[in-house]
Amino acid sequence: MGAYHCQLGGERFRFAGLAEVMAKATPARSGDALAGLIAKSDVERVAAQMVLADLPLKAFLEELLIPYETDEVTRLIVDSHDATAFAPVSHMTVGQFRDWLLSDAADAATLTALAPGLMPEMVAAVSKLMRNRDLIAVARKITVITAFRSTLGLAGRIGSRLQPNHPADDLKGIVASTLDGLSYAVGDAVIGINPATDNIPTAMTLLSMLDDLRARYDIPTQSCVLTHVTNSIEIIERGAPLDLVFQSVAGTQAANDGFGVTLSMLKEAHEAALSLKRGTAGSNVMYFETGQGSALSSDAHHGIDQQTLEARAYAVCRAFDPLIVNTVVGFIGPEYLYDGKEIIRAGLEDVFCGKLLGLPMGCDVCYTNHAEADQNDMDVLMTLLANARAQFLIGVPGADDIMLNYQSLSFHDIAYLRNSLGLKAAPEFEAWLTGMGLVSESGQLLDNGQASARLLEAAP
Structure with a gap:
């Protein structure tokens, strides 16, 4: 739960914590710029995405972006997390999770069973590593009735x-x-x-x-x-x-x-x-x-x-x-x-x-x-x-x-x-x-x- 580092293109990037990694890995948008959270360059964005790709999904259970004690949404997320449903992907990094979601192994039934085991921060993280067509390819596999x-x-x-x-x-x-x-x-x-x-x-x-x-x-x-x-x-x-x-x-x-x-x-x-x-x-x-x-x-x-x-x-x-x-x-x-x-x-x-x-x-x-x-x-x-x-x-x-x-x-x-x-x-x-x-x-x-x-x- 300390700083995260990445060496890229002759530059060394340091991110103070998981929240900064998430923010700077996000495709650019005006709201994050308004908040002063946006990556300062495309190279820094890629560095943050590289850090995020190598991050274990379990990290989101260990480093909460908003403290449990002060936020009822955080408490809801943590208390409702289904460890059994999470188990099939619990060994993966965010990057591995992306690749798995795009594979045939992640079919409709599997994704439905997985949903209770995913924290919102996990799905936000994997989306930051995806192109638009990747988002469509996975979303269309999921049936919610x-x-x-x-x-x-x-x-x-x-x-x-x-x-x-x-x-x-x-x-x-x-x-x-x-x-x-x-x-x-x-x-x-x-x-x-x-x-x-x-x-x-x-x-x-x-x-x-x-x-x-x-x-x-x-x-x-x-x-x-x-x-x-x-x-x-x-x-x-x-x-x-x-x-x-x-x-x-x-x-x-x-x-x-x-x-x-x-x-x-x-x-x-x-x-x-x-x-x-x-x-x-x-x-x-x-x-x-x-x-x-x-x-x-x-x-x-x-x-x-x-x-x-x-x-x-x-x-x-x-x-x-x-x-x-x-x-x-x-x-x-x-x-x-x-x-x-x-x-x-x-x-x-x-x-x-x-x-x-x-x-x-x-x-x-x-x-x-x-x-x-x-x-x-x-x-x-x-x-x-x-x-x-x-x-x-x-x-x-x-x-x-x-x-x-x-x-x-x-x-x-x-x-x-x-x-x-x-x-x-x-x-x-x-x-x-x-x-x-x-x-x-x-x-x-x-x-x-x-x-x-x-x-x-x-x-x-």
């Missing part, structure tokens, strides 16, 4: 969140966007609204409207209003039709304090949602969102690089058996992921790390208007993520969220992925789409005016 009213994660399918946000929480506007999305076969993962006014009465109104719409047409999906976890607990107590509990989480206790959330709150909400027994296909009731840079943005990063902290956030998610986890990859802004290249890399890292830890990882393929990125970058990332078998992607009307003021994917983009790559929606949702005449028996989206008219009957 979850269910509530629809079953997500099955081979040959990709889910979607329908995001019908409205700047005034206008019910007619939200319904119009929802029906538009459904006509493009979007919404099997969740119909989820970010409320413009985050309070309990607004959330209850929105939940009731979505549940009425779902019940009227017997749509096999789930709804969610992305309100704070404490609001969800109160909403459940008041008897509103809540399907999924939402919460943004991060990889340190201090960052979660900034979100106003603790592990005990999440446990209470999880148990409350389970008690409702509203799922018909399964009982995964949690929806988490994360994003690289969240801990740094609240000055709660402890000198650790943002990608490693993102992986630590997945330990929080994993503890509560979620239906979906969404990395909102470019939402925080160019201070953390500067351009399209950095956003694409981060999205692939996050889905790889989350799936390797056993999570149902999706992505909001997005960017803010002041980032050096455009929809061409998003086209690349969404296609790569579909190849990596992401659990779901998000679609908003016209790819432009007029409430949150950022750019995402459109309903048309989800249809492109399914039609072009031969992917389908969740099976329960697919059967409903076929019955409504919105898709063909082979899952291809149809241009059916009559079916769209039937959907429009749901409008107030």
